[in-house]
Amino acid sequence: MTHAIFYVFLLMFAVRSTCMVTEAPWKKLNEMNKMKAIKKEAPKVRPKRLPADMVEVTSKFKKEYGRKDLELLWGAVSTIYPTQADAKQAVLQNPQILNPSYSFCNTMLASRDVLYDMMGKEEALQIMLKNPAVLQCGPSLDTLGPDEIKGFANLRYFFNNLIPAEAQAPAIAALLLFCLFPVFAVNNPDLADSGLTNLVKPIVGILFAVAIEGSRILIVGTIVKGKLSGDERLKKAEEAEARRMGKSKPNGGKKNDSKQWVGF
Numbered sequence: 001m002t003h004a005i006f007y008v009f010l011l012m013f014a015v016r017s018t019c020m021v022t023e024a025p026w027k028k029l030n031e032m033n034k035m036k037a038i039k040k041e042a043p044k045v046r047p048k049r050l051p052a053d054m055v056e057v058t059s060k061f062k063k064e065y066g067r068k069d070l071e072l073l074w075g076a077v078s079t080i081y082p083t084q085a086d087a088k089q090a091v092l093q094n095p096q097i098l099n100p101s102y103s104f105c106n107t108m109l110a111s112r113d114v115l116y117d118m119m120g121k122e123e124a125l126q127i128m129l130k131n132p133a134v135l136q137c138g139p140s141l142d143t144l145g146p147d148e149i150k151g152f153a154n155l156r157y158f159f160n161n162l163i164p165a166e167a168q169a170p171a172i173a174a175l176l177l178f179c180l181f182p183v184f185a186v187n188n189p190d191l192a193d194s195g196l197t198n199l200v201k202p203i204v205g206i207l208f209a210v211a212i213e214g215s216r217i218l219i220v221g222t223i224v225k226g227k228l229s230g231d232e233r234l235k236k237a238e239e240a241e242a243r244r245m246g247k248s249k250p251n252g253g254k255k256n257d258s259k260q261w262v263g264f
Contacts, residue, residue: 043105047071048078053088057095069100076105080112080128080135090132093160097132107138114141115149123150130157179204 047068050058058070074087077097081087096102111134115124118141127134131153134141141149163171182201185191 041106043072044109045072045075045079045105048075050074051084051088054091054098057091058098060095061099063101065100070098072105073098073100073103073108076108080108082125086125086129090129093129094132097135103136108135110138111135111141114139118142118149119146127153130154175207179207 048071050071054074058065077087077090078084081090091098097108112124112128114137115127115134118124119127123146127149133156134149134153144152178200182197182204185194185197185200191197
């Protein structure tokens with residue numbers, strides 16, 4: 001039973017760590033930003049007709065959406081990326097940016113503006129191509145800082161290239177079953193001490209170690225690289241984060257006793 005609890009804990013920790021570099025944080029932030037944007041703003045882009053290959057992408061969504069909703073998102077994507085080829089590449093990399101359940105055009109435009117302000121157009125474009133899900137974050141994106149955003153994008157890009165898109169779902173399912181096997185095996189008298197169980201347990205442990213520590217190394221490496229570069233944009237991003245957290249020091253650095261309320 002102790003072994004079972006141990007493996008369940010490891011699995012939960014790994015899934016939580018994985019969510020940090022996939023769509024989960026973007027989805028959560030985007031839901032908040034989307035609700036806010038819908039209440040206060042009309043769409044800032046015009047709908048744009050979907051090319052045939054993009055229609056094929058949207059036809060695979062579980063839910064059927066109105067043409068105007070899809071065309072609004074394609075209009076935003078076409079505005080954000082400098083060429084149609086880049087826009088299509090982003091959609092193929094992450095089709096959910098054309099899914100109205102997860103994306104809103106104004107949120108995507110706001111995300112682009114934050115990235116431009118934070119790291120410049122060239123670097124922002126690379127981030128948006130590596131991890132298009134970053135466009136679902138909205139204004140809250142500046143709380144992460146450029147290094148974290150780059151780290152997440154690089155990690156996401158690495159895993160997307162490692163496993164083809166059509167094989168990702170089956171691969172994740174197979175990996176979860178493989179990782180859960182020791183949990184069930186230790187509670188089964190016929191499998192508890194079998195050679196298969198003894199072989200799988202250390203492999204699962206290694207997989208968790210590589211996944212968790214590897215992600216940390218990649219993200220921390222990106223942060224260290226940015227710090228060593230002495231880029232002024234890092235200071236700018238830190239100041240933006242300080243303002244959002246109510247820690248900015250106006251009037252030449254003098255302490256401001258007035259309370260600052262930060263809206264999210």
